Amino acid sequence: MGQAPKCFLGVNGMKANVKVMANFRVKENYYLMELQRPEVAKNARAGQFIHARCKDSKDPLLRRPFSIYSLDSDKGRIKILYEIKGMGTELLSKYKEGDFLDIMAPLGNGFNLEGNISSAILVGGGIGGAPLMALAESLKGRGINRIYFLVGAQSKDKLIPTVDFESLGVNVITATDDGSEGHRGYITDLLPMKLKESSEGCTVFACGPRPMLKAVAQICARKNIPCQLSLEEIISCGVGACQGCVCKVKDNDTETYHRVCLEGPVFDSGEVVWDV
Amino acid sequence: MSKINLSVDIAGIKMQNPVTTASGTFGFGLDYLDYFDVNQLGAVVTKTITINRRMGNPPPRIIETPSGLLNSIGLANPGIDEFIQSTLLDLEHIKAPIIVSIAGDTEEEYVELAERLDKVDKIAGIELNVSCPNVRMGGIQFGVCPEQVNRLTKASAAATQKPLIVKLTPNVTDIVEVACAAVEGGARSLSLINTLLGMSIDINKRKPVLANNVGGLAGPAIRPVAVRMVWQVAQAVDVPIIGVGGICDYRDALEFIMAGAASVGVGTWNFVNPTACVDIIEGLRCFCLEQGVKDINELVGCSWK
Ligand SMILES: Cc1cc2nc3c(=O)[nH]c(=O)nc-3n(C[C@H](O)[C@H](O)[C@H](O)COP(=O)(O)OP(=O)(O)OC[C@H]3O[C@@H](n4cnc5c(N)ncnc54)[C@H](O)[C@@H]3O)c2cc1C
Numbered sequence: 001m002g003q004a005p006k007c008f009l010g011v012n013g014m015k016a017n018v019k020v021m022a023n024f025r026v027k028e029n030y031y032l033m034e035l036q037r038p039e040v041a042k043n044a045r046a047g048q049f050i051h052a053r054c055k056d057s058k059d060p061l062l063r064r065p066f067s068i069y070s071l072d073s074d075k076g077r078i079k080i081l082y083e084i085k086g087m088g089t090e091l092l093s094k095y096k097e098g099d100f101l102d103i104m105a106p107l108g109n110g111f112n113l114e115g116n117i118s119s120a121i122l123v124g125g126g127i128g129g130a131p132l133m134a135l136a137e138s139l140k141g142r143g144i145n146r147i148y149f150l151v152g153a154q155s156k157d158k159l160i161p162t163v164d165f166e167s168l169g170v171n172v173i174t175a176t177d178d179g180s181e182g183h184r185g186y187i188t189d190l191l192p193m194k195l196k197e198s199s200e201g202c203t204v205f206a207c208g209p210r211p212m213l214k215a216v217a218q219i220c221a222r223k224n225i226p227c228q229l230s231l232e233e234i235i236s237c238g239v240g241a242c243q244g245c246v247c248k249v250k251d252n253d254t255e256t257y258h259r260v261c262l263e264g265p266v267f268d269s270g271e272v273v274w275d276v
Numbered sequence: 277m278s279k280i281n282l283s284v285d286i287a288g289i290k291m292q293n294p295v296t297t298a299s300g301t302f303g304f305g306l307d308y309l310d311y312f313d314v315n316q317l318g319a320v321v322t323k324t325i326t327i328n329r330r331m332g333n334p335p336p337r338i339i340e341t342p343s344g345l346l347n348s349i350g351l352a353n354p355g356i357d358e359f360i361q362s363t364l365l366d367l368e369h370i371k372a373p374i375i376v377s378i379a380g381d382t383e384e385e386y387v388e389l390a391e392r393l394d395k396v397d398k399i400a401g402i403e404l405n406v407s408c409p410n411v412r413m414g415g416i417q418f419g420v421c422p423e424q425v426n427r428l429t430k431a432s433a434a435a436t437q438k439p440l441i442v443k444l445t446p447n448v449t450d451i452v453e454v455a456c457a458a459v460e461g462g463a464r465s466l467s468l469i470n471t472l473l474g475m476s477i478d479i480n481k482r483k484p485v486l487a488n489n490v491g492g493l494a495g496p497a498i499r500p501v502a503v504r505m506v507w508q509v510a511q512a513v514d515v516p517i518i519g520v521g522g523i524c525d526y527r528d529a530l531e532f533i534m535a536g537a538a539s540v541g542v543g544t545w546n547f548v549n550p551t552a553c554v555d556i557i558e559g560l561r562c563f564c565l566e567q568g569v570k571d572i573n574e575l576v577g578c579s580w581k
Pocket residue numbers: 049060062063064065066067068080081082083084085086087088089090127130131231232233234235236265
């Protein structure tokens with residue numbers, strides 16, 4: 001007989017109405033929300049996400065996934081950084097301090113920090129930078145101090161705010177497609193140079209649009225540098241039941257689909273199949 | 277409280293209440309264990325399984341539409357061997373009746389699946405998902421043709437002693453005709469409805485959103501269609517019906533029950549509210565209490581009886 005599933009051991013409480021401690025605009029379309037949720041703040045890992053019901057409604061219907069941006073286990077709080085895209089995120093921006101938000105959390109696997117990591121290069125495109133902040137915090141917590149954050153966007157106003165990274169002592173390097181801030185061009189243009197400077201034990205972590213992730217994966221593969229990617233797909237159930245959010249991966253030479261919400265959102269770059 | 281009877285009998289499957297999970301929205305009953313005790317359910321209906329493992333369709337597989345969800349998962353499932361050798365072991369822990377949904381490309385595949393599941397004690401019933409293309413008939417779905425549904429049901433019923441439920445597709449001209457064909461073929465219960473064929477186009481990419489182009493529409497948007505179909509079918513057949521389509525709360529469940537469903541299946545709403553099923557069971561109990569209903573079975577079909 002298989003091992004007894006979790007419910008029979010009494011685990012519960014993955015869904016809760018949690019108190020909004022703060023919710024404000026940071027810049028342009030980027031908002032920061034702080035939630036009181038000690039159980040998650042204590043146990044969650046960087047790279048995991050929350051699944052939020054932006055409104056008690058039938059339209060929008062589905063929950064919306066947001067990466068954990070920051071974890072404060074002392075205060076029992078978590079933060080998310082979000083960009084207004086459509087109906088769900090617009091509704092989220094209307095929450096006031098003291099309101100309650102219905103979330104399922106923590107979901108997903110999170111970044112793997114088990115290996116021998118001496119320095120880290122984080123590559124973020126657009127809002128994809130959000131989970132990399134929680135990652136930077138946890139790398140710092142493990143005494144890993146050499147952290148670079150390569151952050152890109154179409155233009156200056158689309159760059160995510162980087163002050164939190166800077167206060168943590170992370171080296172921030174920017175690129176914009178139109179050259180309005182930092183390097184003109186793709187952020188991945190700067191990755192090979194950064195890798196050249198780096199030494200043994202450097203690991204790359206990336207989150208952002210699929211073409212960016214593909215470029216990061218290819219650059220790291222050429223140099224044989226370990227690389228973890230956080231992928232995005234439309235997530236509906238968030239628990240692995242519906243098989244909606246899959247991405248194609250190699251599993252012992254055979255191709256298969258893994259669920260972004262359960263086996264992901266973080267994948268080893270070598271696993272990911274880029275044909276779709 | 278305890279005086280109210282919520283239990284129902286679906287073709288010999290004794291359910292402690294009418295609430296089940298719609299196939300494909302609850303995995304194999306193990307994904308929601310962090311949210312509630314699945315043993316509170318009337319029954320667990322599993323994801324559809326097939327003979328061979330299926331990877332399913334390429335992504336994107338899901339897109340939200342107004343109060344709805346379009347999906348083209350493509351019956352991704354581990355296949356019958358892995359289901360029997362591995363998944364079933366985990367299901368040992370579940371005490372609620374388990375109904376296994378099956379589908380095939382040919383009649384023989386349905387029969388083989390029914391035969392193999394017939395030998396498994398743990399399984400309370402079999403649901404035929406007939407919304408599957410028949411490869412011998414040029415890919416036309418079994419479920420759209422009354423003659424095919426009749427044959428398929430007959431063949432499958434002959435292969436198993438277990439209660440056989442046929443799950444109807446709404447993408448037909450006359451649902452009553454298909455329902456009667458299934459019952460004549462030996463269906464001991466009907467479940468309806470499966471998803472409505474739909475489509476969504478990305479106007480910026482000028483291409484269909486789903487990689488499979490078309491998909492099945494589910495969620496609150498389809499509920500009135502489902503209620504209407506249950507209402508029509510319930511008056512034409514005398515087997516118990518499992519009503520499915522857009523159920524979010526106990527009021528929605530009651531609409532189906534009053535239309536003639538003895539049991540209900542909750543699908544998409546599980547994704548929105550992972551405790552939806554247990555909330556509905558509680559809601560039904562309270563409704564009966566408030567309205568002085570001693571047995572939920574009294575309400576079945578009351579809108580036309
Ligand atoms: C694991 C994961 C982590 C994420 N983390 C963050 C984050 O930290 N901050 C942030 O701002 N955004 C994050 N996103 C993206 C965010 O979920 C979407 O931007 C949001 O759901 C858009 O909802 P909307 O109603 O505002 O927009 P809509 O108008 O519904 O859609 C706008 C676009 O958002 C995407 N989207 C819509 N619904 C979903 C969904 N259910 N799941 C995923 N994508 C969807 C689609 O590509 C769509 O084109 C994350 C997505 C995933 C999968």
